[in-house]
Amino acid sequence: MAFFASGPEADESRIADLATEWRAIVAREQETRVTQVAAWETQLAELRAEQEALLRDGHWVAGPDDLLSILGQSRQELYHSALLAWLLDPQGRHGFGSGFLEALLRRCTPDPPTAELNRARPALEVSKGKARADVVVSGPGLYLVIENKVDAREQPQQCDQLYESFGPEPGALFVFLSPSGRAPVTATGDAREAFKTMSYADIAVMLRDALACAPGKGATAHGREVASNYLATLEREFQ
Structure with missing residues (x-):
């Protein structure tokens, strides 16, 4: 039969282990978020560049095209x-x-x-x-x-x-x-x-x-x- 240690020292050890595990989880999540944000920023920059090209070439248009509405x-x-x-x-x-x-x-x-x-x-x-x-x-x-x-x-x-x-x-x-x-x-x-x-x-x-x-x-x-x-x-x- 196995016996588990108990008492203040054992509790502190378990808390320390949990804290270490939690810090590792947080670090992984932060790393994932940083990677995702970097990917989003790259995609957004590409979209902005595409929009600028469309605007420059006159393909991104809006508003009316009939004279009475323009006026x-x-x-x-x-x-x-x-x-x-x-x-x-x-x-x-x-x-x-x-x-x-x-x-x-x-x-x-x-x-x-x-x-x-x-x-x-x-x-x-x-x-x-x-x-x-x-x-x-x-x-x-x-x-x-x-x-x-x-x-x-x-x-x-x-x-x-x-x-x-x-x-x-x-x-x-x-x-x-x-x-x-x-x-x-x-x-x-x-x-x-x-x-x-x-x-x-x-x-x-x-x-x-x-x-x-x-x-x-x-x-x-x-x-x-x-x-x-x-x-x-x-x-x-x-x-």
Whole structure:
């Protein structure tokens, strides 16, 4: 039978052994941590060097690439109205001819006026009576009125007044454009039926389709770039 030493001297010896063992464990752990930290620092330095190379060569990029977003104006209603009017102009240097205008009209009515659309002309901020329309496109047998809302609220009776003021025009059509394609809250009675709702996603679809078609003879490289850049804004902001 084995007997184990006991007493103060034996306890001190065991404590000393445990302390030695613990110091060895701590030393190994510290050595491991030092090795790991050195490896992490090496990897981090390699990653930083790789990032610097990407930045230097222009491959590490961030932020928007469309002009309106770069300028901080991607929710600016007046700019969207101006670009929309340009797209609806058959003589615009986008080269779409009357194709974009016709595509929009087909979303408004099953029987849109298509004859002589090349003679249609857009205008901004058109006033008549008590109303002011954001975009008006007029031509033979056509008077398209577009009320554009991005973030602003409708003014009291705004759409009713638009309908009352512009409704008597021959070929009058009304569009309420918004990010969601919601119905106008200020259109009542006949005006409610007259206003066709449209979303900015709808505009993006029409513009994407127009860009996919071969450009007309009047298209310029800059005009196509503007149209493509505006599509980027629509896809970034409203999809």
